[in-house]
Amino acid sequence: MTGSPPSQAPAVRFDGVVRAYGGRRGVDGVTFDVPSASFCVLLGPSGCGKTTLLKTVNRLLEPSAGRVIVEGTDVAGVDPVTLRRRIGYAIQQVGLFPHMRVAENIAVVPRLLRWTEERISARVDQLLESVHLDPSEYRDRFPRGLSGGQQQRVGLARALAGDPSILLMDEPFGAVDAIERAHLQDEVLSLQRRLRKTILFVTHDVDEALRLADTIVVMRDGRVEQAGAPLDVLARPATPFVAELVDSHDVLRLLSVIHVGDAMDRSEKAPASGATVAAGMTLRDALSRLAATDQRSLPVVDGADVVGAIAIDDILGAVRRVGASAVRR
Amino acid sequence: MTYLVAHYGDVAQYAGQHLAISATALLIALVVALPVGVWVAKTPSATVPVFGVLGTIYTIPSMALLGVLVLVEGLGFWTAVTALAAYAQMILVRNVAAGIAGVDRGVTEAARGSGMNSWQVLWLVERPLAMPVIIAGARIATVSVIGIASVAAWVGAGGLGTLIFAGIDQGNYAKAVTGAIVAMLLALAADGALRAAERLSTRWAG
Numbered sequence: 053m054t055g056s057p058p059s060q061a062p063a064v065r066f067d068g069v070v071r072a073y074g075g076r077r078g079v080d081g082v083t084f085d086v087p088s089a090s091f092c093v094l095l096g097p098s099g100c101g102k103t104t105l106l107k108t109v110n111r112l113l114e115p116s117a118g119r120v121i122v123e124g125t126d127v128a129g130v131d132p133v134t135l136r137r138r139i140g141y142a143i144q145q146v147g148l149f150p151h152m153r154v155a156e157n158i159a160v161v162p163r164l165l166r167w168t169e170e171r172i173s174a175r176v177d178q179l180l181e182s183v184h185l186d187p188s189e190y191r192d193r194f195p196r197g198l199s200g201g202q203q204q205r206v207g208l209a210r211a212l213a214g215d216p217s218i219l220l221m222d223e224p225f226g227a228v229d230a231i232e233r234a235h236l237q238d239e240v241l242s243l244q245r246r247l248r249k250t251i252l253f254v255t256h257d258v259d260e261a262l263r264l265a266d267t268i269v270v271m272r273d274g275r276v277e278q279a280g281a282p283l284d285v286l287a288r289p290a291t292p293f294v295a296e297l298v299d300s301h302d303v304l305r306l307l308s309v310i311h312v313g314d315a316m317d318r319s320e321k322a323p324a325s326g327a328t329v330a331a332g333m334t335l336r337d338a339l340s341r342l343a344a345t346d347q348r349s350l351p352v353v354d355g356a357d358v359v360g361a362i363a364i365d366d367i368l369g370a371v372r373r374v375g376a377s378a379v380r381r
Numbered sequence: 382m383t384y385l386v387a388h389y390g391d392v393a394q395y396a397g398q399h400l401a402i403s404a405t406a407l408l409i410a411l412v413v414a415l416p417v418g419v420w421v422a423k424t425p426s427a428t429v430p431v432f433g434v435l436g437t438i439y440t441i442p443s444m445a446l447l448g449v450l451v452l453v454e455g456l457g458f459w460t461a462v463t464a465l466a467a468y469a470q471m472i473l474v475r476n477v478a479a480g481i482a483g484v485d486r487g488v489t490e491a492a493r494g495s496g497m498n499s500w501q502v503l504w505l506v507e508r509p510l511a512m513p514v515i516i517a518g519a520r521i522a523t524v525s526v527i528g529i530a531s532v533a534a535w536v537g538a539g540g541l542g543t544l545i546f547a548g549i550d551q552g553n554y555a556k557a558v559t560g561a562i563v564a565m566l567l568a569l570a571a572d573g574a575l576r577a578a579e580r581l582s583t584r585w586a587g
Contacts, residue, residue, distance in 0.1 A: 110494055137496030147491030151509045151585040160495050194585045210495070220494075 061124040063088040063218050063250035064109055068118035071104050071274075078104040080274035081118070086267070088123075088217075089248040091241070093261040095297075096271035102254045105271070106220050109252065110136045122218065137164055140211035140219035140249075144226050147207060148195040154180070154206050155191040161214035179209035183239065201232035208240065212247075219244075221253045225260070237263055258298050262286065262309050270294050282309040287374045306371050307336040315370035316352045316360035328353045331360075335367050342367075384555035385563075392544065396563050399540035402458065403530045403567075406465035407523055410473055413466070418477025418515075419503065431474065439471040443532050451536055461533035461540075468529060469522040476518025480511030512582040520575040527568040531560070541567075 062085035071079035079101040086092045094102035107113040108120050111132040120127045127135055149157050155176045162172045177187040183205040195203055204224060211219055221240075225233045241264060244251050255261055261268050262282045270277040270285060278290035286309055289295035299305065313331035327345045329338045331354040342350055342364060349363035385392055421427050438446075446464050454460045484507050492506045534542030541560040548557025
């Protein structure tokens, strides 16, 4: 792994950001930090200000008050064109340039950065491979000839092309079917982990947010209702609005945000034979796997080591513990 | 047909004049219409006044416009060119503006978000995407201008109108019809060439 060392400054800091337009405050005093190399999801209904807030980061929109600080520098003092070339930007697939071939689409930012043709060509191939599109097959196609999911992959590759440390993604998977969306979510997560990018991701889809985020920022009417880890937001909603939005009583959702490593029985370390689960999997995955075997308990592995075991009772116990803490609040 | 064979040299000369007048007018019209159209597309408040003025010019009968221009510029080539260029403006500006304004907002925003400055957005994204609509406008303008260019003969600029009007005056219908048919063929040829250009400009949509 070649990630840069974690720096002290947050990748993005919103400091009292207000965006008023025609007498209406689309964003109304938002303050929070997005730590470097984290996956931050802005979640909320349409019109809550999440997209507006996102666009203040690369100065597609200017705040009416407050500051947006990217990697320690107030963006108000940075030339917008220069700023945008070092921040990746991906939106729904309409954003691909229909008159450019796939390779040309991906090459847009590198060209603006005046890379050599040789370097651009190599970069395009590398990016296509990283989003699982065969370069020899897709380089020279026009966006029109691609499926929604493929267009989205190209959009992702294009956003990554200039090797930005920060990526802004605005409902990038809104227009693809559920199965393809799940694939794309997995890929963006693994890319983020591997490349250690900071991602600021806008969605109105609660499950998408729970699945992707390190931090979820729930917005409503231009304000932050709650910012926290998926489990916090789900199990300990700060306001009735958040509770309703995420549906805190949905056990399946809880299962999908609790990790096996946090629920397993550490005392039991039976040697692994047959089916296992990884400590980083969610309880939902573990439950599916338990259901698919005839065993009462499955060994939990972390890499090659067995670190514990997980049974139905452990899963239920974890859900009840989280549920109880939610009630106490 | 016999007229054409007998006067081949004359007809070719008039056709050449006709083409020169039309092409010059269209070129000038395009040079003016491109920036004006882009400006109108980017400045919503300019739409009504600009199209008001152009629409008014468009409704002036060509004879009347030429009459006024003769008073200002005198007889000759440039008077005809001025009138034709003015007529073409309406069609060209409208299509340039519609083409640019019709580019998907998501696409232009992605372009800006990728770090293109406004000239790069215009040149690399809006221009190619608007091109089919602009060329469609140029086609209509070209056909109209080649047709109207027949009246250039009235201001002494020559062209196929010379044959048509002289033919009518002299009761020589072969002469008049030859002028009309050659003008029509010129318009059809230009239309065909631009149609091919239009197809080339939309390869990506195929």
